[in-house]
Amino acid sequence: MRADGTPAFVVVGEALIDLSPPDEDGSCIARPGGSPMNVAIGLARLGQPTAFAGRVSADPLGSVLRRHLERSAVGLQHVVTAADPSTIALVELASGQARYQFSLGADFQWQAAELAFLPGGAKAVHFGSLASWVPPGDAAVAVAVDRVRRASSTLISYDPNVRPALQPDPAAARRQVEQSVSLAHIVKASSDDLAWLYGPESADAVARRWLALGASLVVITAGADGAAGWTPELPPVSRPRFDVQVVDTVGAGDAFTSGLLDALARRDMLAAARLAELGDAATLAGVLDDACRIAGVTCCRAGANPPTRSELDELLRPNRG
Numbered sequence: 001m002r003a004d005g006t007p008a009f010v011v012v013g014e015a016l017i018d019l020s021p022p023d024e025d026g027s028c029i030a031r032p033g034g035s036p037m038n039v040a041i042g043l044a045r046l047g048q049p050t051a052f053a054g055r056v057s058a059d060p061l062g063s064v065l066r067r068h069l070e071r072s073a074v075g076l077q078h079v080v081t082a083a084d085p086s087t088i089a090l091v092e093l094a095s096g097q098a099r100y101q102f103s104l105g106a107d108f109q110w111q112a113a114e115l116a117f118l119p120g121g122a123k124a125v126h127f128g129s130l131a132s133w134v135p136p137g138d139a140a141v142a143v144a145v146d147r148v149r150r151a152s153s154t155l156i157s158y159d160p161n162v163r164p165a166l167q168p169d170p171a172a173a174r175r176q177v178e179q180s181v182s183l184a185h186i187v188k189a190s191s192d193d194l195a196w197l198y199g200p201e202s203a204d205a206v207a208r209r210w211l212a213l214g215a216s217l218v219v220i221t222a223g224a225d226g227a228a229g230w231t232p233e234l235p236p237v238s239r240p241r242f243d244v245q246v247v248d249t250v251g252a253g254d255a256f257t258s259g260l261l262d263a264l265a266r267r268d269m270l271a272a273a274r275l276a277e278l279g280d281a282a283t284l285a286g287v288l289d290d291a292c293r294i295a296g297v298t299c300c301r302a303g304a305n306p307p308t309r310s311e312l313d314e315l316l317r318p319n320r321g
Helices: 035-045 060-071 137-151 170-181 191-198 203-213 252-266 273-279 281-299 309-316
Strands: 009-012 016-019 030-033 050-053 055-057 080-082 088-094 097-103 124-128 155-159 186-190 217-221 227-230 237-239
Touching: 009 035, 009 137, 016 060, 030 035, 030 060, 035 050, 035 060, 035 124, 035 252, 055 060, 124 137, 124 252, 137 155, 137 170, 155 252, 170 191, 170 203, 186 191, 186 252, 191 203, 191 217, 203 217, 203 227, 217 252, 217 281, 227 281, 237 281, 252 281, 273 281, 281 309
Parallel strands: 009 050, 009 124, 016 088, 055 080, 124 155, 155 186, 186 217
Antiparallel strands: 016 030, 088 097, 217 227, 227 237
């Protein structure tokens, strides 16, 4: 936390257990996961004072999730202890890409009073993923984020993290996502998200639509093709992926998001007004490069396991080895 005890970031959303694909004997490995929790852990490991706001079950799996957050020095002061069971996601890998099946639990029962603390003194609030569009809690999250956007200068970041297994109607999903986009200053999504939500519509067209809805920065990741960023002032800026030997892509998008927010924080740009500086193409390219690098390191490892600042500094040290 900062000197006054407040975090630089508050991340709102789910913390769940990922079950890895079964081995030949049918056994699975259980790992902590959930896009918002991964983002919070990624930020904290990069040295950003971060608090997680989630509804974490009182069951044994919930204890695992709490310990996982604590090990990365994520603040738990805004975690709600819930009677509902923990959410479980079964991960399936196809050609290295992750797909999910869900057993939903505590994460999606938000009440307005549980989010009344926002922004909690933070410079930036990140929200998204399942908690932003799974009822009944999605409505409470939207109301709380809308209040923050209207009432303060706090920067708001959003990642829809679309999951077709839980969003069978693309038109309805698109309406939900666009409502959240209208609340955010920064929107990060993947090309897979866009394909599900908008079909053949180009990334450029979607990004400009989201800018028109109120975003100041839209970033679209495209796996092996890197990432691109859009602002109201610039043509899109594209950057290549960080070249690595991929183990799997679990948590890579979340690591990118934490890298993106960390890159802005390290440039003293955690304010809506400061995002205007991204009208400089070189600055935006540098931010995207930082985020691609952190996502790339995560792809070198099994599961959602983003790097610490010291690991990243060692990787980038001149003449390493």
